[in-house]
Amino acid sequence: MVTHDQMNALASYGGFPTRYPHWRFGMEYERLSKSYSYGLSKIYEMVINNDPCYAYLMESNPLVDQKLVMAHVYGHCDFFKNNMWFSQTNRRMIDQMANHATRVKRYIDLLGYDIVEEFIDRCLSLENLIDRHSPYIKRPRDEKERPPMESISERVERDFMKSFEDPVKAISS
Numbered sequence: 001m002v003t004h005d006q007m008n009a010l011a012s013y014g015g016f017p018t019r020y021p022h023w024r025f026g027m028e029y030e031r032l033s034k035s036y037s038y039g040l041s042k043i044y045e046m047v048i049n050n051d052p053c054y055a056y057l058m059e060s061n062p063l064v065d066q067k068l069v070m071a072h073v074y075g076h077c078d079f080f081k082n083n084m085w086f087s088q089t090n091r092r093m094i095d096q097m098a099n100h101a102t103r104v105k106r107y108i109d110l111l112g113y114d115i116v117e118e119f120i121d122r123c124l125s126l127e128n129l130i131d132r133h134s135p136y137i138k139r140p141r142d143e144k145e146r147p148p149m150e151s152i153s154e155r156v157e158r159d160f161m162k163s164f165e166d167p168v169k170a171i172s173s
Helices: 004-012 023-037 063-082 093-111 113-125 152-165 167-172
Strands: 045-048 054-057
Touching: 004 023, 004 045, 004 054, 045 063, 054 063, 093 113
Parallel strands: none
Antiparallel strands: 045 054
16 A cells, blocks of 8 residues: 555556666656546556565545555456466566666666666667567578568559450440
8 A cells, every 4th residue: 555656656667676777767656646636537556467466555535535446456366377478577577677676786886876866867768769579570591481572552553454444344244
């Protein structure tokens, strides 16, 4: 059970209690806090795909809402455990995030905050360019498996135009 400030802090870190230091987490916290204070959004719960799953519930939820949220959390936990996609994920994510934070903090001590922050900014600028589904795309290995270079639209257009090339044949067929 957490307050709305604690929930916003956790949500700004992507749901994980420990992350590496970076300005974007503070920016996300401000956005979430203002959104909550203006009544534009409310986070009822957050669930971390860990083993066991961790759930954060907003303490200001009414009792009926809290029971519904708990049932919803059980659904998340079951989904994480039994879904084909999520069942293959690391179930020790909190430990992994803490290890990453420690590693980045060591680099900050070694190289300085500005250099590490600039590197992280550059890495995060590429984040939207990565297709997370690309490892699962089946690509042809040799020329025989490749589809013909003619596009589907060209084939449809060609087949459509055949009826105009020989109208007598088109009527009889």
